[in-house]
Amino acid sequence: EFMSLSEFYISSNKLTGEIPNLPRDITVLDMSENSLSGNLPSNIGTPNLISLVLLSNQITGHIPQSLCKAEGLYALDLNNNLFEGQLPHCLGVKNIISFLMLSNNRFSGNFPSFLKNCRQLTSLALSHNSFSGRLPLWIRDLVELRFLRLSQNMFFGEITATISNLSRLHHLNLAGNGLSGAIPWHLSNVTAMTRKYVKDYKVDSNYGDYSTVTRTYNFSSVVIKGHQLDYGIGIWDLVSIDLSFNQLTGRIPAEIAALDGLINLNLSWNQLSGQIPNKLGALHALESLDLSRNMLSGGIPPSLSDLNYLSYMDLSDHNLTGRITSGRQLDTLYTEEPSMYSGNSGLCGPPL
Numbered sequence: 001e002f003m004s005l006s007e008f009y010i011s012s013n014k015l016t017g018e019i020p021n022l023p024r025d026i027t028v029l030d031m032s033e034n035s036l037s038g039n040l041p042s043n044i045g046t047p048n049l050i051s052l053v054l055l056s057n058q059i060t061g062h063i064p065q066s067l068c069k070a071e072g073l074y075a076l077d078l079n080n081n082l083f084e085g086q087l088p089h090c091l092g093v094k095n096i097i098s099f100l101m102l103s104n105n106r107f108s109g110n111f112p113s114f115l116k117n118c119r120q121l122t123s124l125a126l127s128h129n130s131f132s133g134r135l136p137l138w139i140r141d142l143v144e145l146r147f148l149r150l151s152q153n154m155f156f157g158e159i160t161a162t163i164s165n166l167s168r169l170h171h172l173n174l175a176g177n178g179l180s181g182a183i184p185w186h187l188s189n190v191t192a193m194t195r196k197y198v199k200d201y202k203v204d205s206n207y208g209d210y211s212t213v214t215r216t217y218n219f220s221s222v223v224i225k226g227h228q229l230d231y232g233i234g235i236w237d238l239v240s241i242d243l244s245f246n247q248l249t250g251r252i253p254a255e256i257a258a259l260d261g262l263i264n265l266n267l268s269w270n271q272l273s274g275q276i277p278n279k280l281g282a283l284h285a286l287e288s289l290d291l292s293r294n295m296l297s298g299g300i301p302p303s304l305s306d307l308n309y310l311s312y313m314d315l316s317d318h319n320l321t322g323r324i325t326s327g328r329q330l331d332t333l334y335t336e337e338p339s340m341y342s343g344n345s346g347l348c349g350p351p352l
Helices: 065-069 115-119 137-143 159-167 185-187 193-200 213-220 233-237 253-257 277-282 300-304 328-336
Strands: 007-009 028-030 035-038 052-053 058-061 075-077 082-085 099-101 104-108 123-125 130-134 147-149 154-158 172-173 176-179 218-226 227-231 240-242 247-250 265-268 271-275 288-290 295-298 313-314 318-324 346-348
Touching: 137 159, 147 176, 159 185, 185 253, 253 277, 300 328, 313 328
Parallel strands: 007 028, 028 052, 035 058, 052 075, 058 082, 075 099, 082 104, 099 123, 104 130, 123 147, 130 154, 147 172, 154 176, 172 240, 176 247, 240 265, 247 271, 265 288, 271 295, 288 313, 295 318, 318 346
Antiparallel strands: 218 227
């Protein structure tokens, strides 16, 4: 057992075996990046626990109901483990959890209903699990959300337009599910993805008195510039929408151009149709644009040559026609990625 202590940090070592029983007075436990295994101890929910960070181990089993005894739990990071089963509903009883990071496990069940009343939730990561069902309408009530990653699960149905109520959201990843229907134009109301908001908003890396929760921010990845890249704390500054690998239909809403703070926009591998909106040229902060493998038609908007920060673009495998838009930035991109226009037999002109 641990000796009596309040905060315990022992991350990035070579610890093995199971986590021993915890002292009742512990408030912070960070044992991330070790080789811990087995189930969580039966007394994991100590009364004073506010932050539990166990990411990147090989811990197995279910989250025990006893964790709900930690009534002040503010941050829970179990990313990159071997947990399974459904989440205990009692986790949301006190409604104060702010950081819930459960990606890369084997969790299942519907979108956790206990989150309905967790109005202080700012960061939610459930990616790479086996969650299923529809995204709930009440997600609009989680108005403090800034970071939402639900990728690589089995969610289906339409993307609820109520997600546009999350005005502070600046990172949205719903990739790799079975989502269908149109991309809601209401996303243009997410003001945290505008340049004015990004310029004025400063991320507080200390998060009040709970500096340990910044550990949560060190292990995330995003598909950008055609590759899944690992990001450190910078991912929390990455203004991004990733809806790739779904079954979305209809047009790309021109209103999305209002989100002029976007750095990454990935709508690839869907069934989108219609033309590429000319207004996308207003996304002046954009560094990565992936619209590949849809059913888009018409020409390539000349406005795309105005995207001076663009370092990756993929418009391959569509029904695009006409002359390719020229411009110093686009010509440079083609030199680096000559397949960016492939699979469009109707395109002509340089650099083809």
